[in-house]
Amino acid sequence: MSVLIFIDQSDGHVKKSSLEAITYGADIAKQLGVAAEGIVLGTVSDDLTALGKYGISKVHQVNNNALNHVDAQLYAKIIAEAVTLSGAKVLVFSHNQTGKAVAARVAARLKAGIVSGACALPDTSNGFVVKKTVFSGKAFANISIHSDIKVISLNPNSYKTIVGEGTATIADLNIIVDPSRIKVTAINKVSGDVPLTEADIVVSGGRGLKGPENWGILLDLAKELGAATACSRPVGDAHWRPHHEHVGQTGVQIAPNLYIAIGISGAIQHLAGVNRSKVIVVINKDSEAPFFKAADYGIVGDAFEVVPQLTAAIKKMKASV
Amino acid sequence: MKILVCISKTPDTTSKIAFTDGNTKFDESGVQWIINPYDEWYSLVRAIELKEKDAAVSIHLITIGTADSEPIIRKALALGGDEAIRVNSNSSDAYFIATQIAEIAKQGGYDLIFTGKETIDYNGSSIGGMIAELTDAPYISLATKFELAGTTATITREVDGGEEVAEVDLPLVVSCQKGVAEQRIPNMRGIMAARTKPLKVVEPIAADTLSSIISYELPPAKAGVKLVAADNVSELARLLHEEAKVI
Structure with a gap:
């Protein structure tokens, strides 16, 4: 046994x-x-x-x-x-x-x-x-x-x-391997990136970022943290970000140590995909966003100001350790 | 060309999750029931699209449930599909359920079996793989794209850190997720037609139940959010490092 x-x-x-x-x-x-x-x-x-x-x-x-x-x-x-x-x-x-x-x-x-x-x-x-x-x-x-x-x-x-x-x-183990009935013809892996479901830290963006051209601040923060990136359903549906980044009830379900949600209101379907995260940080300019109820830490403020400051603060903190 | 689409009934995504009878039963009061979104939006709609391209395709729906799951199967028929089969059982054991579907699949000689990648209530992701095993068919899970040319399917599936494209000959079992198709709304013609489509009720065959739900628990409530002022962002970095110890 x-x-x-x-x-x-x-x-x-x-x-x-x-x-x-x-x-x-x-x-x-x-x-x-x-x-x-x-x-x-x-x-x-x-x-x-x-x-x-x-x-x-x-x-x-x-x-x-x-x-x-x-x-x-x-x-x-x-x-x-x-x-x-x-x-x-x-x-x-x-x-x-x-x-x-x-x-x-x-x-x-x-x-x-x-x-x-x-x-x-x-x-x-x-x-x-x-x-x-x-x-x-x-x-x-x-x-x-x-x-x-x-x-x-x-x-x-x-x-x-x-x-x-x-x-x-x-x-x-000497086991006879039958011929596969599945023929793999292409593999598209995003090399170098942390797979979303295995990431310790995930930085995620929603409609609050207003458009794909504004993702730079999120990517900078993710890079500084060695984090994987994710997005909400509307962002995936609008093709601002690739579909495989969509976390939520009908997307990928994740449980990182730290989930940072930027400009995501926190619909119940989104929470279903991330509520097993150990620590949730919400950055949203709307203090009434339902996501704050599910969060451990929050900042009510403009993501375009807060996120670059957070990246800088983390960089500074790392440098001083 | 025959497609079998597995349909299950789940609580609406916005349902309040609560339990009764000493946390042994899901509290169904006030719950709206829907077709499991993965079954509906992706696998059923993709099957309908295949039929729209080729009229020789016939689509059968299958559900395992008691009579109260009939509104859900009628709703699925309103979207499309030629007929439905309900296996009359309230079992929640994946092996029991897969055995029933595999039995119908063997009798019906289906070329293709679609399931959703999981149900949104039990989150098992088990039925597709089990049906494939019990019918000795190849299994492609987590499909994000499905194309068919003759009897060869070209499928994109989610793998760790990306996607893989594979070619597989029918018969085949596929579990579908986002990307395979887009959500549709049933139209009045479909709803009317669904009323008269055949819905066959069969009794389950004997099968073992290998697992059972003993009880449920709700996660402990969050302590509440700790807000940091927008002009003091470095404090958030400090809290995440020193208090939460996550960075």
């Missing part, structure tokens, strides 16, 4: 959300008094033995570059086989793009119950109950899994990565 954690990689690098999943899975293993192991698919340039620092003793790898693109069908088959081979009873994913594609499919294959979007360790005192976010972050549900094997996908940015000591061994 063990806990198996799916380690997601992109361009040969282990994703930050997977490090969270490893820490989380290792903590479940500790709770159950069993071993924690990982599985990675495809070719990886990172040193996988170093993942031992996050609490796993072994990494199973199917070292085949045909797996560098996510094909849910192939992934599910291989991961399910690895679960059977390793005798794992709990399988952990990050609830990121790959997890959303694969976790439920593996669960169905194994006939295992799944909690997707988990946000806390399971309660194993009476059964196996996992807390997850529901209603787009407006509430939580405690879900009991009844099956022998349990699958959990963990919300990104909801479990703190802990780095300790340890080295993992690498075990090559």
Whole structure:
């Protein structure tokens, strides 16, 4: 019996959300008094033995570059086989793009119950109950899994990565990889930018910025903070910013440590996408903007004056540290 | 060419979220029910667009729910679609639901199954992948664009930090999100036509329930906003650094 954690990689690098999943899975293993192991698919340039620092003793790898693109069908088959081979009873994913594609499919294959979007360790005192976010972050549900094997996908940015000591061994998994029925013809990645769902800090703009030509002040602040950038729905709809930056109920849902909303009124649909952020800062010239009710810090003022001053203040503060 | 579109009923996005019966049930009082936006705006509308281009396309809708979900499925039929199937069950377990849809899918011989990327109440993102597994079909999740030429689909999907374009032959299961299509409003002709479109009710097949909701919780209330004066911006930087410790 063990806990198996799916380690997601992109361009040969282990994703930050997977490090969270490893820490989380290792903590479940500790709770159950069993071993924690990982599985990675495809070719990886990172040193996988170093993942031992996050609490796993072994990494199973199917070292085949045909797996560098996510094909849910192939992934599910291989991961399910690895679960059977390793005798794992709990399988952990990050609830990121790959997890959303694969976790439920593996669960169905194994006939295992799944909690997707988990946000806390399971309660194993009476059964196996996992807390997850529901209603787009407006509430939580405690879900009991009844099956022998349990699958959990963990919300990104909801479990703190802990780095300790340890080295993992690498075990090559000899599993036959079927030909993929999905032919990837193009990849458009915004290189160098922090992926929105993994970012610690997100700076976001709304209609209050009046037009795409005014985004410079926001980008300067984001650059100073090493933050990802986002926008509200009207901004995405008006094509002031690319569609993938839209956060909200029908856009991307994020949970950074710090969310800075500039010129966003804070409609309930927008809040649904960002209310899991740990600290929310709202800058808006309208003191009645509903977003202030959901914020931790706020400035009622003109974004065009406040934002450059904030960038300068942060720059100055960093210089003095 | 047959498309199956999965439809679920969710509370309106502006609904107040509250619970009753010792936090074990969602409080439905005063809640307006809508078609899950991802199912409606993206997957259903895209299926309708495909039918508008090619009259040989037929669209069937499926929902898992009790009789009170019929207004929602009629509303979906008012947008488009030829007929609907309701599997009579109030289950909330993803595996049970996916098993029902997969059963209908196998019987109906669909070329394409559309789901929304998730429902806005349960946020599971599970059904599409499970249907694909249970019908042994390829699965493309988080699609932002869907084109079809003959029996080959060209799909843009969201991946970590960007997008990927892929070609896949039918049959296929796709979960749709923003970008796949634009929201439409049903017209009077559609609403009238929906009244007489076939809505078949079937009983669920036997399937295991692998999970159940034990209770709900609301997040702790925020302490309230700490306002900083607009002429003292550096104080905000200091608070974020020293008090909130986030920068």
